[in-house]
Amino acid sequence: MSNPNRMIRRCALALVGAFIATGALVSEAAAQNCPTMRKINVGVAVAPPNVVHTSPYIAKALGYFAKHCIDANIIQFEGGQSQTANVAVAQGSAIVSVNDVLVGRGMKVQQIWGLAPRMPQVYMVQEGISKPEQLKGKRLSATGGGVGGFNWRMGRAVLRSVGLDVTDAQFIPSPTAGRLPGLIANQVDGVALHPEDVFLAQRKNPKLNPLVQLAELMPLYMFNAYGASTAWIERDRALLRDTAAAMIEANRTIYREPGKAIPAIIDATKKPKDAVEYAIGVLTKNCVWSVNEGLDPQRTQWSIDNSVENGDIKPDRKPTVEQVANMALAREAVEKAGGRVTLGNCKM
Known part of the structure; x- marks a missing residue:
């Protein structure tokens, strides 16, 4: 007699595989309407990613990147502020998690969109x-x-x-x-x-x-925002805007239709389905994922002040909110994603 648990696992893997194949077809169809596919490296702060970090995986699996004529290559880093991640963002070879400390220490980078403003841990x-x-x-x-x-x-x-x-x-x-x-x-x-x-x-x-x-x-601590080098923002603002717009659509899908996102999350995190479903419930209930810009001047200012107080940024190198976060670019991404929305109690 077959092991029931083994059969369940096989069925689950088959469903995930079918989902990914469907996503690939959607991406291919979307790409056919693009004059060219623009390439970009999207960094993820943890290897393997946690559930909260999976927005780019969802955007890729569900064809949101392809919809915006983007060919996204997802790269995992060993920590959001690891040396390799910092070098990648400073050189303009990838968008990665950027915080106020990097700006305060002289790195020519800027936040372009807040993936998850509120800490989930x-x-x-x-x-x-x-x-x-x-x-x-x-x-x-x-x-x-x-x-x-x-x-x-x-x-x-x-x-x-x-x-x-x-x-x-x-x-x-x-x-x-x-x-x-x-x-x-x-x-x-x-x-x-x-x-x-x-x-x-x-x-x-x-x-x-x-x-x-x-x-x-720390209710005002800014948890995770994607950033890019300031030179890249000047050089190809449209690509960065559209990349953020695709991930905004992914975040909104998690709130509206989590079942569509779950297979991509399981595939990326390698975590069991019940743990993923539990995490989605916690993250959406607490508005951890952004549904709009994900950047808030008050939150950014608090984070800067906290970094100075803790000695992570020298007082004479304290950056302004505008130096840390490109609010205008985040707003442009929201408009490209269809405009601002409110999902339940989540507005950021």
């Missing part, structure tokens, strides 16, 4: 840790870039919320793929996890504790 900790004060002396994750990387900065924020500093804990660097396994294997005591990994972590060990929702700790 929970700071997860081992059993027995119930308040941030108990992180003193513990092993905290510094995955995806080590000192200065996202997990290091989030650990620092949690420590500082109770008067502690980075010297009060031990930070353990590792690849981004090691976040979840490291927590489950008790190699670290605290780590910022995305919703799908929170789901999987608590399935493996129900005693793992969600210490703090990072968006509640």
Whole structure:
């Protein structure tokens, strides 16, 4: 007798394969209406991506890039602010996640569209840790870039919320793929996890504790915005505008028809369907994905001020909101995607 679970997995893989094939046909049909397909490299901050990072995969699978005459090549980086990602965006060879710190340190880049303005992560900790004060002396994750990387900065924020500093804990660097396994294997005591990994972590060990929702700790922190070199913006604004417009359409599809997006997300993240569905529920409920520009002057200003306060940007190099975020280009992308929308409570 056949193993029922094996049959289910085969059916699921077949459906994903059929979906991808259908997407390829849609892309091919759309491309036939284009005088030429414009090539662009779209960077993803994590290898493999988390659910929140999958907008370009959805845009490619559902033909949104092709609709805008774009041939997108998706590149995975080991951390959004890794050296390779920074070099790629500075040289104008890819659009990647860009933050205020890069601008404040003199890099000629600018945010062009906010993929996910609001942080989706929970700071997860081992059993027995119930308040941030108990992180003193513990092993905290510094995955995806080590000192200065996202997990290091989030650990620092949690420590500082109770008067502690980075010297009060031990930070353990590792690849981004090691976040979840490291927590489950008790190699670290605290780590910022995305919703799908929170789901999987608590399935493996129900005693793992969600210490703090990072968006509640820092509600105005700008999480993830795509950016490009300023020279590229001047040289080919239309390509960047249309690339962002395609990903805006992808984000809106996740809210409106998540079933269409799920196969592409599963294929990109390699996460089980129930974990992906859980993550989509959390991300859409909390308006993590943008549905419009994804850039907000107040959020950008808060993030700049926070970076200066934490010493990530020198006070005499503090950038302006306009230097960090190209609001006009983001608005142009929204218009190309059909204009502003409100989906449920999500307006950004």
